[in-house]
Amino acid sequence: xxxxxxxxxxxxxxxxxxxxxxxxxxxxxxxxxxxxxxxxxxxxxxxxxxxxxxxxxxxxxxxxxxxxxxxxxxxxxxxxxxxxxxxxxxxxxxxxxxxxxxxxxxxxxxxxxxxxxxxxxxxxxxxxxxxxxxxxxxxxxxxxxxxxxxxxxxxxxxxxxxxxxxxxxxxxxxxxxxxxxxxxxxxxxxxxxxxxxxxxxxxxxxxxxxxxxxxxxxxxxxxxx
Amino acid sequence: xxxxxxxxxxxxxxxxxxxxxxxxxxxxxxxxxxxxxxxxxxxxxxxxxxxxxxxxxxxxxxxxxxxxxxxxxxxxxxxxxxxxxxxxxxxxxxxxxxxxxxxxxxxxxxxxxxxxxxxxxxxxxxxxxx
Numbered sequence: 604x605x606x607x608x609x610x611x612x613x614x615x616x617x618x619x620x621x622x623x624x625x626x627x628x629x630x631x632x633x634x635x636x637x638x639x640x641x642x643x644x645x646x647x648x649x650x651x652x653x654x655x656x657x658x659x660x661x662x663x664x665x666x667x668x669x670x671x672x673x674x675x676x677x678x679x680x681x682x683x684x685x686x687x688x689x690x691x692x693x694x695x696x697x698x699x700x701x702x703x704x705x706x707x708x709x710x711x712x713x714x715x716x717x718x719x720x721x722x723x724x725x726x727x728x729x730x731x732x733x734x735x736x737x738x739x740x741x742x743x744x745x746x747x748x749x750x751x752x753x754x755x756x757x758x759x760x761x762x763x764x765x766x767x768x769x770x771x772x773x774x775x776x777x778x779x780x781x782x783x784x785x786x787x788x789x790x791x792x793x794x795x796x797x798x799x800x801x802x803x804x805x806x807x808x809x810x811x812x813x814x815x816x817x818x819x820x821x822x823x824x825x826x827x828x
Numbered sequence: 829x830x831x832x833x834x835x836x837x838x839x840x841x842x843x844x845x846x847x848x849x850x851x852x853x854x855x856x857x858x859x860x861x862x863x864x865x866x867x868x869x870x871x872x873x874x875x876x877x878x879x880x881x882x883x884x885x886x887x888x889x890x891x892x893x894x895x896x897x898x899x900x901x902x903x904x905x906x907x908x909x910x911x912x913x914x915x916x917x918x919x920x921x922x923x924x925x926x927x928x929x930x931x932x933x934x935x936x937x938x939x940x941x942x943x944x945x946x947x948x949x950x951x952x953x954x955x956x957x958x
Contacts, residue, residue, distance in 0.1 A: 604856075604945065605940045609845050609935040610934060610937070611841050612933060612934055613837045613934060615841070698833075726830070727830035727866065730865065756866045759927075788914065790916065791924035792924055
Protein backbone atom coordinates (compact mmCIF):
# COMPACT_ATOMS: atom_id res chain seq x y z
CA UNK A 604 0.00 0.00 0.00
CA UNK A 605 1.22 3.48 -0.79
CA UNK A 606 0.53 6.33 1.61
CA UNK A 607 -0.03 9.69 -0.10
CA UNK A 608 -0.19 12.89 1.93
CA UNK A 609 -3.21 15.09 1.12
CA UNK A 610 -3.52 17.67 3.93
CA UNK A 611 -6.39 19.45 2.29
CA UNK A 612 -9.23 21.23 4.06
CA UNK A 613 -12.43 19.31 3.42
CA UNK A 614 -14.29 22.57 2.75
CA UNK A 615 -11.64 23.82 0.30
CA UNK A 616 -14.00 23.98 -2.70
CA UNK A 617 -16.51 26.07 -0.74
CA UNK A 618 -13.79 28.30 0.66
CA UNK A 619 -12.41 29.00 -2.81
CA UNK A 620 -15.83 30.11 -4.07
CA UNK A 621 -16.35 32.13 -0.86
CA UNK A 622 -13.01 33.88 -1.48
CA UNK A 623 -14.16 34.78 -5.02
CA UNK A 624 -17.44 36.13 -3.64
CA UNK A 625 -15.56 38.11 -0.98
CA UNK A 626 -13.16 39.62 -3.54
CA UNK A 627 -16.12 40.69 -5.65
CA UNK A 628 -17.92 42.25 -2.68
CA UNK A 629 -14.78 44.14 -1.77
CA UNK A 630 -14.27 45.47 -5.27
CA UNK A 631 -17.87 46.69 -5.33
CA UNK A 632 -17.63 48.19 -1.82
CA UNK A 633 -20.54 46.08 -0.71
CA UNK A 634 -21.04 45.08 2.92
CA UNK A 635 -22.46 41.58 3.10
CA UNK A 636 -24.13 40.11 6.17
CA UNK A 637 -24.66 36.40 6.71
CA UNK A 638 -27.67 36.34 9.04
CA UNK A 639 -28.09 33.07 10.94
CA UNK A 640 -30.40 31.79 13.66
CA UNK A 641 -32.57 28.87 14.64
CA UNK A 642 -35.98 28.62 12.90
CA UNK A 643 -38.44 31.09 14.36
CA UNK A 644 -35.94 33.37 16.10
CA UNK A 645 -37.28 36.21 13.94
CA UNK A 646 -34.78 36.79 11.12
CA UNK A 647 -37.30 38.02 8.58
CA UNK A 648 -39.16 40.23 11.05
CA UNK A 649 -35.81 41.66 12.16
CA UNK A 650 -35.06 42.44 8.51
CA UNK A 651 -38.43 44.09 8.02
CA UNK A 652 -37.95 46.33 11.05
CA UNK A 653 -34.37 47.08 10.00
CA UNK A 654 -35.47 48.01 6.46
CA UNK A 655 -38.16 50.34 7.82
CA UNK A 656 -35.65 51.84 10.29
CA UNK A 657 -33.05 52.55 7.61
CA UNK A 658 -35.69 54.64 5.78
CA UNK A 659 -34.01 54.15 2.41
CA UNK A 660 -30.73 55.49 3.83
CA UNK A 661 -28.75 52.72 2.18
CA UNK A 662 -29.28 50.67 -0.94
CA UNK A 663 -30.17 47.21 0.30
CA UNK A 664 -30.61 43.79 -1.28
CA UNK A 665 -31.68 40.55 0.38
CA UNK A 666 -31.03 36.90 -0.45
CA UNK A 667 -33.40 34.55 1.34
CA UNK A 668 -32.49 30.92 2.01
CA UNK A 669 -35.20 28.41 2.86
CA UNK A 670 -35.85 24.75 2.26
CA UNK A 671 -39.20 25.55 0.65
CA UNK A 672 -41.45 28.50 -0.34
CA UNK A 673 -40.73 32.10 -1.32
CA UNK A 674 -42.80 33.53 1.54
CA UNK A 675 -39.88 35.42 3.06
CA UNK A 676 -38.84 36.97 -0.24
CA UNK A 677 -42.38 38.20 -0.76
CA UNK A 678 -42.37 39.84 2.66
CA UNK A 679 -39.14 41.69 1.81
CA UNK A 680 -40.32 42.70 -1.68
CA UNK A 681 -43.51 44.09 -0.16
CA UNK A 682 -41.27 46.74 1.42
CA UNK A 683 -39.87 47.72 -1.99
CA UNK A 684 -36.54 45.95 -1.46
CA UNK A 685 -34.83 43.77 -4.06
CA UNK A 686 -34.91 40.19 -2.86
CA UNK A 687 -34.07 36.80 -4.32
CA UNK A 688 -35.14 33.46 -2.90
CA UNK A 689 -32.87 30.42 -2.83
CA UNK A 690 -34.84 27.26 -2.11
CA UNK A 691 -32.42 24.56 -1.06
CA UNK A 692 -34.85 21.63 -1.20
CA UNK A 693 -33.42 19.40 1.48
CA UNK A 694 -30.08 21.10 2.08
CA UNK A 695 -29.83 22.52 5.60
CA UNK A 696 -27.53 25.47 4.83
CA UNK A 697 -26.50 27.88 2.09
CA UNK A 698 -23.09 27.46 0.51
CA UNK A 699 -20.86 29.87 -1.40
CA UNK A 700 -21.84 28.50 -4.81
CA UNK A 701 -25.55 29.06 -4.19
CA UNK A 702 -24.78 32.66 -3.27
CA UNK A 703 -22.55 33.13 -6.35
CA UNK A 704 -25.43 31.95 -8.55
CA UNK A 705 -27.92 34.21 -6.75
CA UNK A 706 -25.67 37.23 -7.33
CA UNK A 707 -26.55 37.13 -11.03
CA UNK A 708 -30.05 38.26 -9.97
CA UNK A 709 -28.71 41.52 -8.52
CA UNK A 710 -26.96 44.57 -9.89
CA UNK A 711 -24.36 44.24 -7.17
CA UNK A 712 -22.70 47.58 -7.97
CA UNK A 713 -25.97 49.37 -7.19
CA UNK A 714 -26.06 48.11 -3.59
CA UNK A 715 -24.42 49.24 -0.33
CA UNK A 716 -25.61 46.36 1.81
CA UNK A 717 -26.56 42.78 1.00
CA UNK A 718 -28.14 40.62 3.68
CA UNK A 719 -28.11 36.87 3.18
CA UNK A 720 -30.73 35.29 5.39
CA UNK A 721 -29.43 31.76 5.87
CA UNK A 722 -31.56 28.67 6.43
CA UNK A 723 -32.90 28.61 10.00
CA UNK A 724 -30.44 26.26 11.70
CA UNK A 725 -27.80 26.78 14.40
CA UNK A 726 -25.56 23.91 13.27
CA UNK A 727 -24.79 23.49 9.57
CA UNK A 728 -24.51 27.13 8.37
CA UNK A 729 -21.63 27.66 10.83
CA UNK A 730 -19.34 25.52 8.66
CA UNK A 731 -19.98 27.21 5.31
CA UNK A 732 -18.35 30.53 4.55
CA UNK A 733 -20.37 32.50 1.97
CA UNK A 734 -17.85 35.31 1.47
CA UNK A 735 -19.66 37.61 3.90
CA UNK A 736 -18.05 40.55 5.68
CA UNK A 737 -20.08 40.16 8.86
CA UNK A 738 -21.53 37.11 10.54
CA UNK A 739 -24.63 38.10 12.47
CA UNK A 740 -26.28 35.52 14.71
CA UNK A 741 -29.77 36.19 15.99
CA UNK A 742 -31.19 34.42 19.01
CA UNK A 743 -34.47 35.12 20.70
CA UNK A 744 -35.14 35.30 24.41
CA UNK A 745 -38.06 32.91 23.91
CA UNK A 746 -35.62 30.10 23.01
CA UNK A 747 -34.21 30.15 26.53
CA UNK A 748 -30.92 31.32 27.98
CA UNK A 749 -28.93 28.19 27.17
CA UNK A 750 -28.75 28.35 23.35
CA UNK A 751 -25.21 29.81 23.20
CA UNK A 752 -23.94 26.99 25.43
CA UNK A 753 -25.69 24.33 23.36
CA UNK A 754 -24.51 25.68 20.00
CA UNK A 755 -21.11 27.18 20.88
CA UNK A 756 -19.55 26.91 17.40
CA UNK A 757 -22.23 29.07 15.81
CA UNK A 758 -22.08 31.73 18.54
CA UNK A 759 -18.30 31.63 18.71
CA UNK A 760 -17.95 32.54 15.03
CA UNK A 761 -20.32 35.52 15.17
CA UNK A 762 -19.16 39.12 14.78
CA UNK A 763 -22.49 40.38 16.06
CA UNK A 764 -25.12 38.69 18.24
CA UNK A 765 -28.61 40.14 18.22
CA UNK A 766 -30.78 39.07 21.15
CA UNK A 767 -34.34 39.40 19.90
CA UNK A 768 -37.80 39.40 21.54
CA UNK A 769 -36.58 41.02 24.76
CA UNK A 770 -40.20 42.13 25.30
CA UNK A 771 -40.98 38.45 25.94
CA UNK A 772 -38.30 37.90 28.60
CA UNK A 773 -40.69 38.00 31.51
CA UNK A 774 -43.35 35.87 29.83
CA UNK A 775 -40.68 33.30 28.83
CA UNK A 776 -39.19 33.23 32.31
CA UNK A 777 -35.75 33.99 30.89
CA UNK A 778 -33.14 36.15 32.56
CA UNK A 779 -31.78 38.43 29.80
CA UNK A 780 -28.55 39.09 31.73
CA UNK A 781 -27.92 35.35 31.97
CA UNK A 782 -28.48 34.90 28.22
CA UNK A 783 -26.07 37.73 27.41
CA UNK A 784 -23.50 36.30 29.84
CA UNK A 785 -23.82 32.91 28.08
CA UNK A 786 -23.12 34.59 24.72
CA UNK A 787 -20.07 36.31 26.24
CA UNK A 788 -18.67 33.02 27.52
CA UNK A 789 -18.41 31.47 24.06
CA UNK A 790 -17.69 34.75 22.30
CA UNK A 791 -15.98 37.39 24.46
CA UNK A 792 -15.49 39.84 21.58
CA UNK A 793 -18.80 39.94 19.67
CA UNK A 794 -20.94 43.08 19.63
CA UNK A 795 -24.20 42.23 21.38
CA UNK A 796 -27.47 44.11 20.82
CA UNK A 797 -30.57 43.20 22.88
CA UNK A 798 -33.67 44.33 20.99
CA UNK A 799 -37.25 43.64 20.00
CA UNK A 800 -38.31 43.72 16.36
CA UNK A 801 -41.95 43.97 17.43
CA UNK A 802 -41.78 46.85 19.92
CA UNK A 803 -38.67 48.54 18.47
CA UNK A 804 -36.96 48.55 21.87
CA UNK A 805 -33.17 48.61 21.53
CA UNK A 806 -33.45 49.00 17.77
CA UNK A 807 -31.92 52.47 17.41
CA UNK A 808 -28.56 51.25 18.80
CA UNK A 809 -28.47 48.38 16.28
CA UNK A 810 -29.49 50.68 13.39
CA UNK A 811 -26.84 53.27 14.32
CA UNK A 812 -24.21 50.55 14.45
CA UNK A 813 -25.32 49.09 11.11
CA UNK A 814 -25.43 52.47 9.33
CA UNK A 815 -22.00 53.26 10.71
CA UNK A 816 -20.65 49.89 9.48
CA UNK A 817 -22.06 50.43 5.98
CA UNK A 818 -20.61 53.94 5.85
CA UNK A 819 -17.13 52.94 7.05
CA UNK A 820 -17.14 49.98 4.66
CA UNK A 821 -17.96 52.22 1.68
CA UNK A 822 -15.37 54.78 2.81
CA UNK A 823 -12.68 52.08 3.12
CA UNK A 824 -13.45 50.97 -0.45
CA UNK A 825 -13.17 54.54 -1.73
CA UNK A 826 -9.81 54.98 0.01
CA UNK A 827 -8.50 51.72 -1.45
CA UNK A 828 -9.53 52.67 -4.98
CA UNK B 829 -27.41 16.42 8.03
CA UNK B 830 -24.57 18.40 6.45
CA UNK B 831 -22.30 15.38 7.09
CA UNK B 832 -23.43 14.01 3.71
CA UNK B 833 -22.00 17.01 1.84
CA UNK B 834 -18.88 16.78 4.06
CA UNK B 835 -18.50 13.08 3.14
CA UNK B 836 -18.94 13.92 -0.56
CA UNK B 837 -16.21 16.60 -0.28
CA UNK B 838 -13.86 14.15 1.44
CA UNK B 839 -14.39 11.66 -1.39
CA UNK B 840 -13.89 14.33 -4.10
CA UNK B 841 -10.56 15.36 -2.55
CA UNK B 842 -9.39 11.76 -2.02
CA UNK B 843 -10.37 10.64 -5.54
CA UNK B 844 -8.66 13.63 -7.17
CA UNK B 845 -5.44 12.81 -5.33
CA UNK B 846 -5.73 9.08 -6.13
CA UNK B 847 -6.17 9.84 -9.84
CA UNK B 848 -2.98 11.92 -9.81
CA UNK B 849 -1.28 8.69 -8.76
CA UNK B 850 -3.18 6.54 -11.30
CA UNK B 851 -4.44 4.44 -8.42
CA UNK B 852 -6.96 1.68 -9.05
CA UNK B 853 -8.51 2.04 -5.63
CA UNK B 854 -8.27 3.83 -2.30
CA UNK B 855 -7.79 1.61 0.75
CA UNK B 856 -7.74 4.16 3.57
CA UNK B 857 -8.83 7.78 3.98
CA UNK B 858 -7.51 9.48 7.08
CA UNK B 859 -9.41 12.57 8.26
CA UNK B 860 -8.55 14.97 11.08
CA UNK B 861 -11.71 16.20 12.78
CA UNK B 862 -11.59 18.90 15.45
CA UNK B 863 -13.73 18.69 18.58
CA UNK B 864 -14.88 22.26 18.06
CA UNK B 865 -16.65 21.75 14.73
CA UNK B 866 -20.28 20.97 14.16
CA UNK B 867 -19.46 17.64 12.54
CA UNK B 868 -20.61 14.51 14.36
CA UNK B 869 -18.30 11.53 13.97
CA UNK B 870 -21.03 8.88 13.83
CA UNK B 871 -23.08 10.85 11.31
CA UNK B 872 -19.99 11.35 9.15
CA UNK B 873 -19.19 7.62 9.22
CA UNK B 874 -22.77 6.82 8.26
CA UNK B 875 -22.78 9.39 5.44
CA UNK B 876 -19.44 8.04 4.17
CA UNK B 877 -20.90 4.54 3.87
CA UNK B 878 -23.55 5.91 1.53
CA UNK B 879 -21.43 8.40 -0.39
CA UNK B 880 -18.51 6.07 -1.18
CA UNK B 881 -20.60 3.74 -3.38
CA UNK B 882 -19.32 3.74 -6.96
CA UNK B 883 -16.17 5.72 -6.16
CA UNK B 884 -12.51 4.69 -6.04
CA UNK B 885 -13.00 4.51 -2.27
CA UNK B 886 -15.82 1.98 -2.51
CA UNK B 887 -13.94 -0.42 -0.23
CA UNK B 888 -11.96 2.16 1.71
CA UNK B 889 -11.77 2.47 5.47
CA UNK B 890 -12.47 5.92 6.87
CA UNK B 891 -10.14 6.67 9.76
CA UNK B 892 -11.13 9.66 11.84
CA UNK B 893 -8.60 11.25 14.15
CA UNK B 894 -10.30 13.51 16.68
CA UNK B 895 -8.28 16.66 17.36
CA UNK B 896 -8.73 17.94 20.91
CA UNK B 897 -9.83 21.49 21.52
CA UNK B 898 -7.11 23.63 23.07
CA UNK B 899 -7.45 27.27 24.03
CA UNK B 900 -4.87 29.88 24.88
CA UNK B 901 -5.19 33.14 26.78
CA UNK B 902 -4.14 36.05 24.58
CA UNK B 903 -2.69 37.76 27.66
CA UNK B 904 -1.30 35.13 30.08
CA UNK B 905 -0.71 32.65 27.23
CA UNK B 906 -1.46 29.56 29.25
CA UNK B 907 -2.65 26.75 26.94
CA UNK B 908 -5.26 24.40 28.33
CA UNK B 909 -8.16 22.13 27.57
CA UNK B 910 -11.45 23.90 28.22
CA UNK B 911 -13.87 22.74 30.89
CA UNK B 912 -16.93 20.70 30.01
CA UNK B 913 -18.96 23.91 29.99
CA UNK B 914 -17.20 25.93 27.38
CA UNK B 915 -16.09 29.35 28.57
CA UNK B 916 -13.71 31.32 26.40
CA UNK B 917 -12.92 33.94 29.02
CA UNK B 918 -9.66 33.42 30.92
CA UNK B 919 -10.34 32.39 34.53
CA UNK B 920 -7.14 34.15 35.63
CA UNK B 921 -7.19 37.52 33.93
CA UNK B 922 -10.62 37.81 32.26
CA UNK B 923 -9.29 38.31 28.74
CA UNK B 924 -10.61 36.33 25.75
CA UNK B 925 -9.21 32.89 25.04
CA UNK B 926 -8.10 31.99 21.52
CA UNK B 927 -8.91 28.60 20.01
CA UNK B 928 -5.55 26.99 19.19
CA UNK B 929 -6.84 23.65 17.92
CA UNK B 930 -10.12 21.81 17.57
CA UNK B 931 -11.43 23.51 14.42
CA UNK B 932 -9.69 21.09 12.02
CA UNK B 933 -11.56 19.41 9.19
CA UNK B 934 -8.90 18.01 6.92
CA UNK B 935 -8.10 15.03 4.72
CA UNK B 936 -4.70 14.10 6.17
CA UNK B 937 -3.61 11.27 3.88
CA UNK B 938 -4.89 8.41 1.74
CA UNK B 939 -3.52 4.93 1.20
CA UNK B 940 -3.67 3.57 -2.30
CA UNK B 941 -3.37 0.20 -3.90
CA UNK B 942 -0.20 0.33 -6.00
CA UNK B 943 0.00 -1.01 -9.53
CA UNK B 944 2.38 -3.78 -8.37
CA UNK B 945 -0.09 -4.83 -5.66
CA UNK B 946 -2.91 -4.87 -8.16
CA UNK B 947 -0.94 -7.04 -10.58
CA UNK B 948 0.20 -9.35 -7.78
CA UNK B 949 -3.38 -9.77 -6.67
CA UNK B 950 -4.48 -10.50 -10.24
CA UNK B 951 -1.74 -13.08 -10.62
CA UNK B 952 -2.66 -14.71 -7.32
CA UNK B 953 -6.29 -14.97 -8.36
CA UNK B 954 -5.30 -16.33 -11.78
CA UNK B 955 -3.11 -19.05 -10.19
CA UNK B 956 -5.93 -20.03 -7.88
CA UNK B 957 -8.26 -20.47 -10.83
CA UNK B 958 -5.81 -22.68 -12.76
